[in-house]
Amino acid sequence: MKYLSLLALTFVACGIPKQNPNAPRDGFQYEIGGETVAIVYETTSTATNTVEVAIQVNDHQFDLGMSTESGLQKIDGHGAVLTEAERKALSQAAQDYARTENVTESSPIEQKTLYLAFDYLSQAPDNYAFPTRNFNSTHLKNEGITCIKNGSTVTAQWNTQLSTYVAENIVVGVNWPNNYGCMGRCGADCGWGAPSSWTKDCLDHDACSYRNNASGGSSDPNCGDEYDEAADDWLGGVWWGCNGN
Ligand SMILES: [Ca+2]
Ligand SMILES: [Ca+2]
Ligand SMILES: [Ca+2]
Numbered sequence: 410m411k412y413l414s415l416l417a418l419t420f421v422a423c424g425i426p427k428q429n430p431n432a433p434r435d436g437f438q439y440e441i442g443g444e445t446v447a448i449v450y451e452t453t454s455t456a457t458n459t460v461e462v463a464i465q466v467n468d469h470q471f472d473l474g475m476s477t478e479s480g481l482q483k484i485d486g487h488g489a490v491l492t493e494a495e496r497k498a499l500s501q502a503a504q505d506y507a508r509t510e511n512v513t514e515s516s517p518i519e520q521k522t523l524y525l526a527f528d529y530l531s532q533a534p535d536n537y538a539f540p541t542r543n544f545n546s547t548h549l550k551n552e553g554i555t556c557i558k559n560g561s562t563v564t565a566q567w568n569t570q571l572s573t574y575v576a577e578n579i580v581v582g583v584n585w586p587n588n589y590g591c592m593g594r595c596g597a598d599c600g601w602g603a604p605s606s607w608t609k610d611c612l613d614h615d616a617c618s619y620r621n622n623a624s625g626g627s628s629d630p631n632c633g634d635e636y637d638e639a640a641d642d643w644l645g646g647v648w649w650g651c652n653g654n
Contacts, residue, residue, distance in 0.1 A: 446498035480645030486539020499531035507603035556651035606646020607653035
């Protein structure tokens with residue numbers, strides 16, 4: 410981890426311009442709205458069938474654990490709150506990584522996890538502070554991740570500061586405006602062909618985010634909990650075969 414920190418600091422401190430050939434191989438750097446965002450990552454496979462993914466976004470550290478047998482085990486964001494520029498950079502990194510590495514469903518778990526982690530982090534609600542979370546893998550499949558099918562009608566459910574319960578029937582896969590295409594797909598809009606999950610918790614998150622952003626409310630107090638509940642779906646749904654079909 411020390412290596413990552415030093416690397417990132419050097420990376421930022423030198424103000425390396427875009428596409429510098431000396432930039433570290435395992436990283437991205439973007440200029441977004443006058444803000445420099447450096448992203449450095451590292452994946453490690455352990456003896457216990459677990460893949461550890463470390464992602465550093467400027468001075469924020471994220472550590473994820475993915476089991477090759479049971480899916481997502483932990484996400485530790487150390488309390489990080491991402492800026493809008495950092496979230497946009499992560500979204501771009503997800504796209505660039507998926508294209509560069511040609512990430513597909515048959516890619517190694519390290520690659521899929523890294524791509525899905527970039528994608529998940531990029532969709533954090535405003536002012537959301539990433540906690541330390543552990544997932545009870547024995548309950549993941551039946552309680553945490555429910556696959557949904559494209560073209561079926563599913564009742565999205567969420568809550569807000571003003572309403573303890575909001576429900577709306579949505580045809581899975583329908584395109585809503587403002588980059589809310591492919592409703593029910595975990596991730597913004599319809600993605601770029603890289604693997605993604607289609608689940609109930611992601612539909613709830615999509616609907617909550619759209620309805621609350623559209624009405625001008627900050628989405629965090631309203632949809633932060635839906636974002637939490639979708640974490641295992643986002644990162645583990647592909648693993649469980651929730652491909653929307
Ligand atoms: Ca879930
Ligand atoms: Ca909510
Ligand atoms: Ca979505």
